[in-house]
Amino acid sequence: IGSSEDKRCIRTASGWLGLAPKACRVGDVVALFRGGRVPLVLRANGAGKWKLVGAAYVHGVMYGEAFE
Incomplete structure (x- = not known):
């Protein structure tokens, strides 16, 4: 994720x-x-399309934790 x-x-x-x-x-x-x-931040770009804003750190849902 970087600095x-x-x-x-x-x-x-x-x-x-x-x-x-x-x-x-x-x-x-x-x-x-x-x-x-990692979770990804997406932005609606019209007509059902999405733009990738970037990767995020969200405490408790990293590396598949949310699916366990």
């Missing part, structure tokens, strides 16, 4: 706390993909 200088603290709508890219903003989605190592 925290280019990250911001986040709290998801579900109450999870973490660090995400500074480019993230209210309305972005933190997504977990089965088999993925």
Whole structure:
């Protein structure tokens, strides 16, 4: 995920706390993909498409913990 200088603290709508890219903003989605190592921040890009904002650290859901 890199240094925290280019990250911001986040709290998801579900109450999870973490660090995400500074480019993230209210309305972005933190997504977990089965088999993925880290949560990803996505932004709706219109017409059902999504843009990848970047990887995030979310305490308690890293490295598949959420699927256990």
